[in-house]
Amino acid sequence: MEVRYVTTGRPRRVRAAYGTEIQVTHRWAPEEADVIVVPGGGYGRRDGPGVWAEIASGVLPRALAAAPRRGLTVSSLCTGALLLSAAGLTKGRPCTTHHGAKADLKAQGGLVKDARVVDDGDLVTAAGVTSGLELGLWLVRRELGADAAIGVEGTLEYEARGTVWTASSS
Incomplete structure (x- = not known):
């Protein structure tokens, strides 16, 4: 398994909202x-980098809309679900996002569930920031098994909490 940070633009150093830099x-x-895991961020401000700027540019939503294929799971963390929504991937599907953005996600046609992680097969979404741990653990369990x-x-010294909402649990 290989983890990659990718960009629709040219490879470069990216500075996150609070100064963290990622190559x-x-x-x-x-x-x-x-x-594919799509992070959120910048939801609370519309005048800087973040999900609103990405939605306005249209580049990432277009790339996400074209990405789905058999064998690919598209997932989001926090307000990254709004980018998936802008790509048309959450319309009519069970999903979740940060509690402060749930009304927007629902207004855009998502079937918003009150769960930390929502698994609808090839679409897996996670709620607020700390739900990223749950998302990661769920994807490891789903793709590699319970032992993994x-x-x-054990490595993280963190136990998954809550129930993952799955399409089969509806």
Whole structure:
């Protein structure tokens, strides 16, 4: 398993909202991925970097709309679900996002569930920031099995909490 940070633009250093820098060395290549995780951020402000700027540019939503294919899971963390929504991927589907953005996600046609992680097969969404731990552990369990997830929990010294809402649990 290989984890890559990717960009639809040219590879470069990306500065996150609070100054964290990430070196992005790979170009967007969804055909090479098994899982895509779309982060959120910047939801509370519309005048700077973040989900609103990405939605306004349209580049990432168009790339996400074209990405789905058999064998690919598209997932989001926090307000990244709004980027999936802008791509048309959440319309009529069970999903979740940060509690402060649920009304927007619902207004855009998502079937919003009050769960930390919602698994609808090839679409997996997670709620607020700390739900990222739940998302990661769920994807490890789903893709690699319970023993692998338990191993990751032990390494992190964190136990998954709550129930993952799955399409089969509706």
